[in-house]
Amino acid sequence: MAAYTPDRRQILAALAASAATPLAASRGFAQAPSFSGRKLVSSGFGGSTMDIIQSAIFTPFDKESGAASTQVPMQSAAALARMKAEAGNPQIDMFQFSGGQEAYAKEEGLSQPLTGVSRLAKIPAGLKDPDGHWVTWAVIAEGIVYRKDKIATPPTSYKDFLKPEYRGHVAFPTITNGYGMDFLVMLARAFGGGEDNIEPGFAAMKQIKSETIFKAASDLPTLFGQGDIWIMPYDTGNTFKIQQSGLPVAFATPQEGSPAVFITACIAKGAKNADVANAAIDAMLKPEAQIEIARTMRWTASNPETRLPADLAGEVPAVDKLAQLDRGKINAMRAAWTDRWNREIAR
Structure with a gap:
């Protein structure tokens, strides 16, 4: 699938939006085009875990980027089965796994390299695919x-x-x-x-x-x-x-x-909204988002630049x-x- 390239009007709109909303610019979306009216579908883990992830990551991302994100509840094994069943015509853009399924997805040609994830370089080598097909955005310790x-x-x-x-x-x-x-x-x-x-x-x-x-x-x-x-x-x-x-x-x-039990994210090969998914994964790696996940679920941050507040540091192991x-x-x-x-x- 060809990479998403904004036209001149979209670029001007994005620049205007960033100038009008300095808070959004300070939180990392100033350089990204607006995804107003675009939809992102991701697998989710269901229950309260999915609700917390929605509140900590997807809702702020939607507010700042203009996208509309939806999580479909399914456990990792079922998510991989769905990914395989929809190979060639994915209805879910982005997948979250907790059992190592991301490696299988890469081997079977079901995922595609992440592009435009600016924080990917900050994640330790052991927590991401060497070819960029997936990244660990949180860890259950x-x-x-x-x-x-x-x-x-x-x-x-x-x-x-x-x-x-x-x-x-x-x-x-x-x-x-x-x-x-x-x-x-x-x-x-x-x-x-x-x-x-x-x-x-x-x-x-x-x-x-x-x-x-x-x-x-x-x-x-x-x-x-x-x-x-x-x-x-x-x-x-x-x-x-x-x-x-x-x-x-x-x-x-x-x-x-x-x-470490890795909580990973990857993008389905041929995803219709791969550009939105890449931006959402970048948002998952933001220190602010990872602090909120640590606070609400006690999951360890994968980004070493995340500095947990003192009240959390003793309860959530650092990535090292x-x-x-x-x-x-x-x-x-x-x-x-x-x-x-x-x-x-x-x-």
Whole structure:
């Protein structure tokens, strides 16, 4: 699809708009043409998450650019299936993923390189596609969630799950939960192994296999609410939700790093509104937008230029505190490790 090129009247209109609205110019849209009357369709994650993203990113973007953005609720796997089904004639311009589907989309020729995303250069290499097909605009950081009224000194390491004083008060997710798999890998890393040597992870997990094993995030409020569970591996977003319910929990970044779950954006190949999507992705990378996402969902900012306020800095790990796992190696070993976990750990 040819790149969008504004004609002379559009350029003059954009310049007039930027001169009349200095606030918009100061927030990063002065150099972009007006998208007045243009529509942008993006996939979204549904529920309150989609509503928060709309309020923090798309609504301000629409106000400043003149576009009209809509999110279609669907989880990442369904979004990829939709992307494949509409290959050659995409009805959704832009896709958001949280499970690595953006890499598959590139490999299958379903996405196109980002163009005109001025902040793309600021994003660390590990958080974007080397060919520019996708970018991580936020990160869900995993780590240690604990009850402040039971553990006065914040935990500092995955090794802390083996402390004798926590015996009987630990919970961790089953390996079929992605966070359970990541917990196994981080235990291995903490005790000298990793993706290439998972033995230390299984050895450590065997020491706590009699503790509480749960299935999903929906179990967290009950586990912490009953008072017997003091510590578990999970993420910043769910920690925030539990805090909002009134429970005295906090998040700690382990010294081994916080495993990163990328929240990415890419554009469908042949998207009719690719130019609008590129501008929207640029807006996602704005420090102001990333601060708002950190405040409302406790997701980590991907742009290193984002400076979180003091009240957030202690609850949301900085991008340089993230631990990037080798998802390729993990996926290759997932079946074997799951089988072993079921034999040696599961009850």
